[in-house]
Amino acid sequence: MYVPIIRKIINRNDALLERALPGDGDLIAKIGDKVAPFNQLGSCKVSYNQLVLPKGFNPFNTLNLSKILQGTTLGRFRGEYIHAPYNGFLEKDFVINQWVYKETGREFTLLSGAWGTVRNIMDRRSVLLEIYCKDFLLPITCGETFPGELVVFPNPSDLLIGSFLENFTKDVSGKMFYIGGHIGLQVVMKAKELNLSTLLAGSISKEAFTYAKKEGLNIGVFEGFGEISTSKMIFDELKNISNRFVFFDVENHTLRVPMPSKLEITAVKKPIRPLKIGDTVQIFQSPYFGGMGLVDTIKESSILVKIPKNNKLVEVFVPNFFLVV
Amino acid sequence: MPTIAAYIGVSHFCALLYKNKNDYDFFYSPYVYLPEVFSNYTNEEAFYLSILELFCKKNGVTFSECDTYISGFLSIPEFKAPNIKRMEFTKLFDNMPNYYPVVVNDFAFATKFFMISSSSYGFLQNGADDAAFRLNKCIYPHLKAIDVSSQLSLDKEVLSGVVHHNLKWDSNTPVIFMDSRFYGEEDKPLDYIYMISLISTPSVYDIYLDRTHTMLLFNMLNMVLKDEKIPLDLDNIEHVGTLVTGTGITECLISSEEQSSFVFEVEKNTLRKTKLEVDTEYRIVIKNKDLGTIEKNVFGGKLGLIVDTRDNKIDAFSNIRKFDNYLKFLKD
Numbered sequence: 001m002y003v004p005i006i007r008k009i010i011n012r013n014d015a016l017l018e019r020a021l022p023g024d025g026d027l028i029a030k031i032g033d034k035v036a037p038f039n040q041l042g043s044c045k046v047s048y049n050q051l052v053l054p055k056g057f058n059p060f061n062t063l064n065l066s067k068i069l070q071g072t073t074l075g076r077f078r079g080e081y082i083h084a085p086y087n088g089f090l091e092k093d094f095v096i097n098q099w100v101y102k103e104t105g106r107e108f109t110l111l112s113g114a115w116g117t118v119r120n121i122m123d124r125r126s127v128l129l130e131i132y133c134k135d136f137l138l139p140i141t142c143g144e145t146f147p148g149e150l151v152v153f154p155n156p157s158d159l160l161i162g163s164f165l166e167n168f169t170k171d172v173s174g175k176m177f178y179i180g181g182h183i184g185l186q187v188v189m190k191a192k193e194l195n196l197s198t199l200l201a202g203s204i205s206k207e208a209f210t211y212a213k214k215e216g217l218n219i220g221v222f223e224g225f226g227e228i229s230t231s232k233m234i235f236d237e238l239k240n241i242s243n244r245f246v247f248f249d250v251e252n253h254t255l256r257v258p259m260p261s262k263l264e265i266t267a268v269k270k271p272i273r274p275l276k277i278g279d280t281v282q283i284f285q286s287p288y289f290g291g292m293g294l295v296d297t298i299k300e301s302s303i304l305v306k307i308p309k310n311n312k313l314v315e316v317f318v319p320n321f322f323l324v325v
Numbered sequence: 326m327p328t329i330a331a332y333i334g335v336s337h338f339c340a341l342l343y344k345n346k347n348d349y350d351f352f353y354s355p356y357v358y359l360p361e362v363f364s365n366y367t368n369e370e371a372f373y374l375s376i377l378e379l380f381c382k383k384n385g386v387t388f389s390e391c392d393t394y395i396s397g398f399l400s401i402p403e404f405k406a407p408n409i410k411r412m413e414f415t416k417l418f419d420n421m422p423n424y425y426p427v428v429v430n431d432f433a434f435a436t437k438f439f440m441i442s443s444s445s446y447g448f449l450q451n452g453a454d455d456a457a458f459r460l461n462k463c464i465y466p467h468l469k470a471i472d473v474s475s476q477l478s479l480d481k482e483v484l485s486g487v488v489h490h491n492l493k494w495d496s497n498t499p500v501i502f503m504d505s506r507f508y509g510e511e512d513k514p515l516d517y518i519y520m521i522s523l524i525s526t527p528s529v530y531d532i533y534l535d536r537t538h539t540m541l542l543f544n545m546l547n548m549v550l551k552d553e554k555i556p557l558d559l560d561n562i563e564h565v566g567t568l569v570t571g572t573g574i575t576e577c578l579i580s581s582e583e584q585s586s587f588v589f590e591v592e593k594n595t596l597r598k599t600k601l602e603v604d605t606e607y608r609i610v611i612k613n614k615d616l617g618t619i620e621k622n623v624f625g626g627k628l629g630l631i632v633d634t635r636d637n638k639i640d641a642f643s644n645i646r647k648f649d650n651y652l653k654f655l656k657d
Binding site: 002003004006007010135137139140205206209224225226227252253254268270271272273284285286289301317318319320322 | 363366367372375376378456457467
């Protein structure tokens with residue numbers, strides 16, 4: 001019986017990670033530099049707010065367009081004065097042929113976010129790093145790619161998730177949260193209320209996923225839909241990396257976690273191979289969906305799997321399992 | 326030079342390695358490449374090549390010495406290997422004038438000029454567990470339902486689409502069902518009721534079941550090895566029997582050379598099975614308001630003669646008790 005291999009966590013010593021400035025700036029990193037997460041790679045000025053002024057608007061001639069203080073009158077349009085909402089400058093956008101008022105640029109500092117080596121530098125914009133990392137598989141994702149600090153909850157029960165969210169989410173900016181084994185609708189609604197942008201969990205309900213997609217939340221799920229606990233092998237790793245700066249990649253279904261030193265690599269020659277007694281498999285069949293165990297017996301249309309948690313032998317029908325390496 | 330015909334379904338992969346008319350071998354894998362699950366360490370081409378290499382190794386040949394033709398439902402991956410050629414799914418039925426091929430998987434239904442996917446027909450799940458199973462099946466399409474209600478829910482969705490579009494079935498040639506929905510030995514009564522329910526146009530049908538895609542793979546080979554005229558290996562194809570479908574009371578007369586004739590009546594809204602000897606020829610006469618009088622010579626099969634006078638074929642797929650009665654009836 002040939003069975004494909006699922007790789008829940010992949011250790012990599014040569015993963016490439018691009019760290020980019022939001023605009024052109026000055027990069028201080030050089031090719032070959034060794035970096036750590038808090039090393040600065042470069043900086044630039046960023047305008048976070050801008051106001052597109054109406055067609056036909058023209059600024060007062062007396063105005064210094066390059067430096068305008070908050071409250072200054074910019075001009076008059078249809079009998080009404082328009083004032084500067086913040087400190088900034090005025091620019092004509094020749095594509096839309098309208099004036100745009102932009103907030104004065106604030107300093108943006110680009111940090112490495114990972115341990116590794118600078119491999120390439122692209123103009124004044126980005127740095128390519130070669131890093132050590134663990135890639136966690138997220139079969140279900142939605143939203144946008146997001147780098148941020150990972151906060152790991154200790155698999156709280158449904159009743160406690162609410163209070164965890166209340167108590168541990170005072171400052172949510174730039175953070176993502178491993179919520180626990182399961183995300184239900186109440187949890188995702190509470191997360192939206194608290195302005196959380198990115199949630200990770202073992203499983204998710206259909207209603208919660210639909211709501212998250214509608215509201216534009218970023219979601220990453222390690223196992224599947226329904227009420228499925230996070231695999232022990234995943235949670236054991238996650239709990240050791242709480243507060244690490246990590247990278248949630250929606251398109252590649254991956255949570256990339258930088259590691260400080262070289263990792264041991266498990267080579268997989270072929271993505272599919274014959275099943276053997278003693279192999280570890282992940283089960284995709286109720287009531288053990290998502291669980292892992294060791295192959296005890298191989299029959300023609302099913303296998304018997306020993307679940308380490310309770311030492312029980314369960315029958316799993318072909319093809320409701322994958323090999324885990 | 327050995328030739329491989331391979332087919333990538335929605336949830337399975339099968340292949341036929343052909344050396345000559347007396348030396349060929351089948352391979353079936355209930356797994357396909359899943360981008361959400363495997364793309365973190367491999368790609369589609371590497372995945373299928375490793376399966377084909379294992380298959381070739383088992384048969385004592387190397388993959389590079391084989392001419393390989395690959396088709397799929399509905400998309401076929403791009404392969405860089407020079408010995409692999411792709412064959413469009415829509416062309417696979419071209420060379421089958423003697424059969425009415427029907428491809429059914431858990432997500433779609435296709436025949437010569439008709440195709441429907443369940444997703445285009447809505448999402449008819451029964452409760453939270455079923456919703457989770459259905460959603461997980463979108464990520465892990467190979468998953469096999471182990472409880473009858475989950476499988477019924479999947480079947481009902483495809484069946485509803487076929488009935489809704491009022492597909493006109495052709496009874497002039499034998500109907501042959503195939504694809505991943507029918508893979509495996511278990512749940513046979515469930516498979517038969519599903520096949521019977523899919524056929525809605527009143528007529529008399531000769532039904533076959535190809536659980537291993539033998540017909541499609543041989544057809545692919547015959548399309549590329551035109552001079553060889555490879556005969557179809559019928560050992561893998563099951564003759565299910567003869568289906569009479571039409572609403573209202575139906576009268577049937579069955580006779581054969583070895584047996585005296587007998588007559589029976591099937592009431593409306595009933596499913597009845599009459600066992601006939603496999604490979605024995607019978608003469609049947611059918612009288613029904615939809616069909617008029619039909620006389621036909623038929624061969625017995627796995628089920629024999631099935632008379633289906635049900636008005637509504639979808640009902641049983643949401644009423645487990647009704648369905649259970651049909652299952653018991655087919656087992657008798």
